[in-house]
Amino acid sequence: METLIALAIAYLLGSIDAGVIVPRILGVDIYAHGSGNPGASNVMRTLGKKAGAAVMVIDAIKGVLAALIGTVLVSDPIGFWCGFAAVVGHVFPVWHRFRGGRGVATAIGAVLFLEPWFGLLLALG
Numbered sequence: 001m002e003t004l005i006a007l008a009i010a011y012l013l014g015s016i017d018a019g020v021i022v023p024r025i026l027g028v029d030i031y032a033h034g035s036g037n038p039g040a041s042n043v044m045r046t047l048g049k050k051a052g053a054a055v056m057v058i059d060a061i062k063g064v065l066a067a068l069i070g071t072v073l074v075s076d077p078i079g080f081w082c083g084f085a086a087v088v089g090h091v092f093p094v095w096h097r098f099r100g101g102r103g104v105a106t107a108i109g110a111v112l113f114l115e116p117w118f119g120l121l122l123a124l125g
Helices: 002-015 018-025 040-047 049-073 076-091 104-114 116-124
Strands: none
Touching: 002 049, 002 076, 018 040, 018 049, 040 049, 049 076, 049 104, 076 104, 104 116
């Protein structure tokens, strides 16, 4: 039961789409600009480096938190599955009609928590 709860929390956490929220705070509907994708790269192209970086950091934190929740509530292997669930939530967010970003920053955040050296290589690459 704890596993299902952790996976559901991770998915819902991943579904919180900073690529939609940050532009809305700035008065922009990101779906109507650039590529229409609510990811960090489109936010950066549309609203600038600061907004894009904010989205990227928030998305990475979602991955870290999801992996942390799975690891703490259940076990290390479930931490990996929760990181994956957060990426799925980011790509197919229930809050935004299942239209999300690509999940790269969320995946990097999860890997940074679960395998820090490999995550660092991903983040720098």
